[in-house]
Amino acid sequence: MYDESNAWKGIQLDSNENIKKLIADLSNKLVEVKPSVEQVERMQRKQSYKPSFVSKWYMMKAQDKQLSHLTTEHGLGVLPYKVDVQIRPVSGPNAGWVFKGDSAILSDDDTSKFYGGILYFYNEEKVELIAPVQANDGDTGVIINTGQEDGRRLGNNHEVVIEAFVRVKVWAPGDLPAPDFRSEWLTLDIEDPAKTFREIGHSLDEYPGLLSVQIKCVSSTSFLISDCVGVTTIQTGK
CATH class of the missing domain: 2.60.40.10 (Immunoglobulins)
Known part of the structure; x- marks a missing residue:
């Protein structure tokens, strides 16, 4: 016999795991992007230090x-x-x-x-x-x-x-x-x-x-x- 409530719980667990994985992936990407942003900001600041x-x-x-x-x-x-x-x-x-x-x-x-x-x-x-x-x-x-x-x-x-x-x-x-x-x-x-x-x-x-x-x-x-x-x-x- 098919248990609809257990199937639904399984779907919810899968969704929660997917959401956690998605959040983790986004966090990792933000960590990777942050140094790049900081490098660009440093480059821009250095460029602005050039004499007029x-x-x-x-x-x-x-x-x-x-x-x-x-x-x-x-x-x-x-x-x-x-x-x-x-x-x-x-x-x-x-x-x-x-x-x-x-x-x-x-x-x-x-x-x-x-x-x-x-x-x-x-x-x-x-x-x-x-x-x-x-x-x-x-x-x-x-x-x-x-x-x-x-x-x-x-x-x-x-x-x-x-x-x-x-x-x-x-x-x-x-x-x-x-x-x-x-x-x-x-x-x-x-x-x-x-x-x-x-x-x-x-x-x-x-x-x-x-x-x-x-x-x-x-x-x-x-x-x-x-x-x-x-x-x-x-x-x-x-």
Whole structure:
């Protein structure tokens, strides 16, 4: 005799097993798809980190009134989030290697020792690059100086570079993630001891992954921005 109730229970059990199997298959597929989605998101984020502007390579030369100053227009129309100045020697042991531009040259032509660097300043439209030029004393300013024979370690590729190729990369605010914290512009004054130091709380409760400290140099008609350095290597007094 055919038992209809038992047959129905069998169908229900088969259906439940099929549903469980289907759910398990879907779960496995979601696990497989998730890394692919994350990989795509990472690729998209990496692509968005590309600078909006990359200049061509220009020749600059220290102690040359024409080639020591370069203006390149990035044309973003907004204040850059980040500017990177790259310096590439044309010959010598460091040829092909890339050095970074500076926001400050911590010496001047009043010293007899070699010093070097390329200063950069920027605003919403352009980046200004400046190499050392003799003003009132020696012509010891260069573009790259990797050491000097006065007791300091020279390194393996000691070189004093007078001329080099330079290139500018500029990131617009939309090229990088929005900052978690942004302070107002604060006044510093080296002639007022009370204004030579500022402490700013960011409230992130962790070390920042990216920190940018900008300096605004203001005139009556315009302004230029540069970036802070993390340490100074010259002091006055004994």
